Amino acid sequence: MIYVIIMTSENHSEKESILRLRDNWEEAVAFRVTIIDDGNCRANHKVGQKFEFSWKSPEGICTESLVGMYPILHSMRVFGDMRELGSSERNVRVYNCPSREIKFKIKALYKCNICGSQLQVNQDGVQSLQLQCTKPEFPLRVCESCYSNYKEKRIEW
Numbered sequence: 001m002i003y004v005i006i007m008t009s010e011n012h013s014e015k016e017s018i019l020r021l022r023d024n025w026e027e028a029v030a031f032r033v034t035i036i037d038d039g040n041c042r043a044n045h046k047v048g049q050k051f052e053f054s055w056k057s058p059e060g061i062c063t064e065s066l067v068g069m070y071p072i073l074h075s076m077r078v079f080g081d082m083r084e085l086g087s088s089e090r091n092v093r094v095y096n097c098p099s100r101e102i103k104f105k106i107k108a109l110y111k112c113n114i115c116g117s118q119l120q121v122n123q124d125g126v127q128s129l130q131l132q133c134t135k136p137e138f139p140l141r142v143c144e145s146c147y148s149n150y151k152e153k154r155i156e157w
């Protein structure tokens with residue numbers, strides 16, 4: 001036997017009708033970097049090695065390569081289309097290290113700002129719905145379920 005308790009919204013206070021983003025915030029963009037070709041490397045990178053990160057540099061990655069790939073990471077962070085640089089997918093780019101020894105496959109992962117679930121990317125871009133934070137004002141990229149859960153709420157940082 002399953003009991004379902006349904007809470008009515010009659011007693012909801014003003015506070016409960018506000019979604020506080022600071023308690024839920026998920027970074028919109030993360031990067032998955034995979035080594036797909038290796039060679040003579042002082043950082044000892046090997047094929048198959050993976051790094052996943054957002055704002056903090058991942059431990060063990062070659063610093064020269066991280067600096068070299070940064071313009072790509074930045075472009076992905078602002079939803080740049082890697083096909084403009086010759087990639088076949090808009091969120092994937094291969095980066096060659098300065099010594100031309102190591103190849104890094106960089107994939108941008110786009111996430112719902114509220115729950116962190118991964119958003120799909122297709123030819124038209126990142127598939128998401130939009131909500132608005134009102135204090136301060138900025139747009140949010142969210143998944144379908146967060147959209148329906150929070151579309152009636154006021155959203156503040």
Ligand SMILES: [Zn+2]
Nearest residue numbers: 112115143146
């Ligand atoms: Zn979500």
